[in-house]
Amino acid sequence: MSKKITQIAIYGKGGIGKSTTTSNLSAALSKMGYKVMQFGCDPKSDSTNTLRGGTYIPTVLDTLREKSTVNAHDVIHEGFNGVYCVEAGGPAPGVGCAGRGIITAVELFKQQRIFEELDLDFVIYDVLGDVVCGGFAVPIREGIAEHVFTVSSADFMAIYAANNLFKGIKKYSNSGGALLGGVIANSINAPYAREIVDDFITQTKTQVVEYIPRSVTVTQCELQGKTTIEAAPGSEQAKVYLSLANKIANHTDSKSPEPLGVQELRDWASKWADYLLALETGVIRPELSSNI
Incomplete structure (x- = not known):
């Protein structure tokens, strides 16, 4: 009897640090002894x-455009510590879905x-989360992923994208779709950033899985392509x-x-906007503020 493979989808707004988070997650799981x-x-x-x-690396769609049939091994490339890397790819710009x-x-x-x-323990799908439609919804809609996590900062557009993702998950949840594991809070440095994310997850009845601070260490490592x-295995990050x-x-x-x-x-965001303005102008002090 084959072992259970855990399939996870990580969604998030473009530029939010989703791929950075996913790649470090894959690398960390591999260091823990898992096949990823x-x-x-x-x-x-x-x-x-x-x-x-x-x-x-060559993508699945690029390879299919060159060959009529493709062996999946042709599009699997080994990365750091044995992590298997695959890029699905996309159509030519302006053509197709x-x-x-x-x-x-x-x-x-x-x-x-x-x-x-390959006797995998984890398959992690790194999915663009600005829109949850068509192919991007496949890991959720088809129940391919068992658990979905979204990467979000305290910025409104990141939270807006996360909320849209939640709508997609809820839509398919009763027909075998994937369910939400929680929010990975990224670039959380200012105290109010954590408060905003915490309030959002309270409003939407989910949970924060981890708070990830913004760090120059990440930038330094990515500039090395790593x-x-x-x-930086010994770093705080x-x-x-x-x-x-x-x-x-x-x-x-x-x-x-x-x-x-x-x-x-919109109402929720407006309350936070008023709070941050009052905080900035000194009308209220952080130590005297209460949960809005």
Whole structure:
């Protein structure tokens, strides 16, 4: 009897640090002794770069355009500490659906039973989360991923994207779709940033899995084309990623979130805007503030 493979999808707004977080998560899980595959689902095809010294790899769609049939092993490339790297790819700019790469790649790997052959423990899908439609919704809609996590900062557009993702999860939750494991709070340095994220997750009835601070260490490592786990394993930032990996490795309780309606989200954001303005102008002091 084959062992259970845990499949996880990491969503997040473009530029939020989703791929950075995912790659460090993959690297950390590999250091913990797990067999991991990272599946890049962004048409930019740069999810796995820092696992491979900053280099790009041929994508599934690019390879299919060159060959009529493809062996899945042709598009799997080994990265740091044995992490298997795959990039789904996308169509030519301005042509077709950007999510088609995910649909095509997932189907190819299922047909050839690659996950079982490689004896994987984790498959981690790194998915663009600005929109949850078409191919980008496949890991949720089809129940391919068992658990979904979203990377979000305290910025409104990141939270807006996370809330949209919650709507997609809730829509498919009753028909076998993936459930939400929680929010990975990224770039959390200012005290109010943590308060904003905490309030959002309270409003939507979910949880924060880990708080990840913004760190120059991450920038230094990425400029070398490496993850923090590889290039700065003894750093405080690496400890945070290892903590995240441990929590996700032991995570079992995912559920359907309660997303805010459009007006609810706007009203919630307006309250925080007023609070931050009062904080900035000295009308209220942080130590005297209470949960808004």
